Amino acid sequence: MKVQKFKARIELIGINPFVFVPEEILMEIFRQSGKDKGHIPVCGSVNRRSYRQTLVRYRGHWRLYINTTMLKDSPRRIGEIVAVTIQHDRKDRTVQPHPAFEKALRENKEAKKIFDGLPASRKKEIVRYISALKTPESVSRNIDRAIGFLTGGNRFVGRDTP
Incomplete structure (x- = not known):
């Protein structure tokens, strides 16, 4: 798969x-991924620093969001010209x-039952949050909070209701 620059x-x-x-690079990413809608997993580099990200369409335009793991102090670097490489990322991202x-x-x-009825993005948010925790205590505490959230007892992941 050819890396686009x-x-x-x-x-x-x-x-x-x-x-x-750029439009011609988008067309190649669409060809590589086999789709031109929804979220498209991509990887590459920004100023030679590797990233794994998702290409998304927002307000009619495809955008590659640049976070601080991709480029240090990215919010303070508005207007800067960066060198980007990009290609479709075929690696499984399932958590x-x-x-x-x-x-x-x-x-x-x-x-x-409530968890199974949630949109896929909400389920993924909860699973990722819990899976990223490091200590057994924080895992246990947050599983209790997640179950409470799902049954209407408390807030979780910044939300009042599932």
């Missing part, structure tokens, strides 16, 4: 730095639920 000016939408991907979270859902039928 371009230079672009960092722009800002809301609080989010991004670059526009498996933490085994303790799966067990908690099996034990609480009400929470499982």
Whole structure:
């Protein structure tokens, strides 16, 4: 798969730095990924620093959002021209639920039913959050909070309701 290269000016939408991907490169990414809608996983580099990101269409334009893991101090670098490489990322990005979270859902039928009815993006948000925790204590505490959230008892991941 051929890596595409371009230079672009960092722009800002809301609080989010991004670059526009040139049309001819977008067409190649669409060809590589086999789609031109939805989220498209991409990888490459910004100023020679590797990244894995998702190419998204927002307000009619495809944008590559530039976060601080891709480019240090990216919000302060608006207007800077950066060297970008990009290609479709074929690696599986599936995050498996933490085994303790799966067990908690099996034990609480009400929470499982609500979790199963959530949009895929919301399920992914919860699974990623819990899977990224490091200590057994924080995993346990946040699984309890997640189950409480799903059953209407408390807030979780910055939300009042599932």
